[in-house]
Amino acid sequence: MKMLSHLFKVSLLSILASIAVANVPVSTLPHSSAVPGGVAVIPTGKNAINGSYKDHPILLANYQGEQYAIIGISLSTEVGEEDFTLNLPNGENVILRFQVEAKTYTEQHLTITNNRQVNPNTEDMVRINRERSEMDNAFSSWDDSLVPIFEMYPPVDGVRSSSFGLKRFFNGQARNPHSGMDIAADEGAPIYAPAPGKILATGNYFFNGNTIILDHGHGLISLYCHMNTIDVEVGALVNTGDQIGKVGQTGRVTGPHLHWSINLNNTRVDPALFLAD
Ligand SMILES: [Zn+2]
Structure with a gap:
């Protein structure tokens, strides 16, 4: 049984990796604005191989030697805490959070x-x-x-x-x-x-x-x-x-x-x- 779950984890990881390989080296970052309709630019403090937010793969970028998650926030998102998941090279998942601030649109x-x-x-x-x-x-x-x-x-x-x-x-x-x-x-x-x-x-x-x-x-x-x-x-x-x-x-x-x-x-x-x- 232990063997089976190990195999499952490996194959799931390889599927995820084929969907979204991340940590692309970049020369610039977008302006961070964690509001509905904005972009959250979050240092992960990790070296994740990929990640997801609301079931979509997220952009992970390496900027000046540090990994950043660059996440689009929909206009319909409520003010408060949002979660996203990172998949680490050792097969572990971690959940990180960020705060969405209010923005009023006329x-x-x-x-x-x-x-x-x-x-x-x-x-x-x-x-x-x-x-x-x-x-x-x-x-x-x-x-x-x-x-x-x-x-x-x-x-x-x-x-x-x-x-x-x-x-x-x-x-x-x-x-x-x-x-x-x-x-x-x-x-x-x-x-x-x-x-x-x-x-x-x-x-x-x-x-x-x-x-x-x-x-x-x-x-x-x-x-x-x-x-x-x-x-x-x-x-x-x-x-x-x-x-x-x-x-x-x-x-x-x-x-x-x-x-x-x-x-x-x-x-x-x-x-x-x-x-x-
Ligand atoms: Zn238009």
Whole structure:
């Protein structure tokens, strides 16, 4: 029996290791902001091989010889203590905790002239649900071959709003909070990769319009929406500053802009935390 449990532990560990190899050496860390919609940057004091938070693998980075867990906190997280698990090289698990502080997000009221984009019909809902699961799959992607860069450049020259996290009302009706940063720019303005990565998916989505999903590695994934044109193919490797598309107004919009979002451990977090100072 003892033998059996030992074997089980080993095979489980090798499965976990194949899902998420961690402790990637990095040259920068994101700004730490342990609030709903923020990113907790936590020194682990360990040398874990991988870890998880709310059933998603987490990014573990080695920065200047120390391991940090870099965890995205969802907008719906309550203030209080949160747990995450680390798997150590000796097969042991440890649970670490961090404190989520309060952050208040205000309301935003928008008027959309196409009512179907506020109250989609049955056919639209089939499409929306399919697209939601496609995007959820993409955001759950884990690529060990890419080294995440946390110091990003703004993807568009334009007016950056601080609209992340706003409680949204479309035509007076409450909808999901705003999960990205809107950057206003003219239709056709170039959109650049803010950091190196691999094009994970492209598509035309009901709400997001022409969209690119860019994988930066280890669960750090960015999203570009409402584009006029998509100028890259799935699978392409891009460098910081490479043009990936142009600003447009496809999908649910009130005017031309880029909706940019950053995902960590399949959680939408504030892109401002990743912008170089
Ligand atoms: Zn937006």
